[in-house]
Amino acid sequence: MSYRALLHETRPSLLLFGFLARLPYAMSSLTTLMLLQSATGSYGFAGAAAGAQSLATGAGGLVVGRLTERAGLRRIGALTAVANAAALTALVAATHIGRPAMAGAAIATGLAQAQVGALIRAHWSQLARSRPGLLTTALSYEAAVDETSFIAGPAIVGLLAAVTTPLPALAGAAVLLLAGLPLARRYADPEPGPDRRTTLPPLPVTPLATLVVAMALLGAIFGVLQVAVTAYAGDPGSAGLLYAGLGAGSALAGLACGWLPARFGAVARYRTFAAGLLAGMALIAFGETMLPVAIVLAGATIAPYMISVYTLAERASAGRVAVALTIVGAGGPVGTATGQAAAGLLIDSHGPHAAFLLTPALAAAALLVAHSPRSS
Template sequence: MAYRSLLRVPGAGFFPLGFLARLPYATSTLATLILVRAASGGYAFAGLAAAVQGVATAVGGPVVGALSDRHGHRCVGAATAVANVVALTGLIAASRADRASVLVAAALVGLTQPPVGPLVRVHWSRLLHARDRHALMPTALSYEATADEASFVVGPAIVGLLTPLGPAAPTMGTIALLALATLPFALSFDRRGAVRQPAPKTSRTPLPRRPLAAMFLAMVAMGAVFGAVQTGVTAYADGSGRPGSAGLLYAVFGVGSAVAGAACAWLPSRFAPRHRYVTFAATLVLGGLTLVVGDRLHAVPAAVAIAGIAVAPYMISLYALTERLAPPDRATVTMTIVCGGGPLGTAAGQALAGFLADGHGSGGAFLVAPMAATAALLLALALLSADRGRGVWLVGDRTEAAT
């Protein structure tokens, strides 16, 4: 019933177009890896180019978010979609040039990456609050998390289908998705629920620095889990003599997460977001331990499926808390800052898991997952303790004064 009510708010066409619009985020980095690998002949430089693109995405996201808060989602979303098309076209051309040109082009691709996920989450918040449909916000966040996870199943599959057509084909497919889905989706944003912006000489609401930093670190920990799982399943697939199965194994991880995310819409409202955050941080630890045990029992596919169930509920909790702490006139930049922790954590998780995988195989790589999840849980417990003891984190429906 909750999803049926949500469907009526923006109209049914919003959902399929919104799903297609986020696919470039799921295809772009892998497409870059394949393109640069074919051009350079080595994985090391291709991995470096993909890492540069990922870091640039994390850096560019808050800038795009700040511009969106000032100039609107339609204008900035459309501009970044067009700019990303140009940047990806430049990357294809640069792949035939020197390595410095490739890295610059990869950085430009990351800097212009349209942050569809943060934009649409803020759009939901403004739209539902404007229509006095606040109770549907958890359902909207559950849907968005499910769509995100599904995109990371469909996106790599699209890359896999296009790769036999040539190393540039996945990048060209990403360009097509940007032009045919991301750009039209950005243009579909209207002024319903928009927040009145302050006059140019009026000071803007300060960001809540401490809780925002906490949410950022929580997302870094989640990204490290992603990096550990990606590296772990790759090492496992190579060690089992089926390297091509790595993508399928990671897709299983996404499927479990998507199903759990969809189910979060039916959690009782009395289960407060901050309590969900701590609870699902604990389940994230259990999911990481499941990976380690599954590797030792030679049951990695089952372990990956079970571990994935903990992911989306944890991320939905982070998004819900971020939505509450965000100042209305700076909601998008707040959301993009938090989301920027994901790719940074993924890069760190991949680096550490790769180092451990060289000496200890997939089991070593998977160890990073419970380590990162434990850090996430300790952070959640510290925040909950501070909130109970001094009321310095989240109180009621909104946050305390910014610090």
């Protein structure tokens, strides 16, 4: 299915609100990092707090997935939008109180994170039941939109922080979360019947666990890069633009995945793109002197890997798409938490280059997971 045909399968407003509503996800972690580092002067504390926020995002995602099965995409999508906006507001207020309040508010923001990416992928999966060929194109589109948000989000954060402080970026994220309210109304989400909870099939544990690990390793790469790029750049504006370059390369590659031939199967794609991820991270680690170029080229390896993981998760969902995608998606923030904390400590003691060297090691682990027997 072409992207033009995809536009005819849903309301254009869903695509617009879907983009706007996920911008806060792309903004919150980097903004939290910059905000808390500015407030405390410590990359170690800021990285640990941002990592705790990411870990909480993973835990919150599991709860959101389960609640979605009981209450539906529409209700939970609206609830998380409001809750996340309130938590971001509390995070801004916490900067005037102290480190414990900042850490607590960062965790609350993660727990309340609106899981727009997973919920909208579940929406597409629902539509695809009666529209052959829709899902592959839709997942490629969503990966590109994810990465586009990671272009716009860090760029907005960096530019605002360069002009003023990270506070306006957090306030803007809270406002953008309101786009989740009209988005939730557009989800393809028949209300679950009263007997739904007694007829749910069991989830396949082993395939999903493998995919959670795969996504966690990608999340760890994101976490390391967020902190390392911020420290390497030296100022918020440059950091946001560098990280946006990563998203630009990834978004273009994600769109290109929509034209891959069907004979290039899901497992083969996953393993091929895992190898590409390793090559991309090696570019960043050993091409630091040309980081603006290396980071764009490396970005082109990210979305294809992420698309292949989500495709396998949908296939392994046993009909429980929303919860399967949120479970696998939860691996990302858990990995990000680990990456952010590790990178913050490394940078405080050895500088950003030591953190950059972590990324090919993480990508090598992702390649090993992709070739494990349980990955197929």
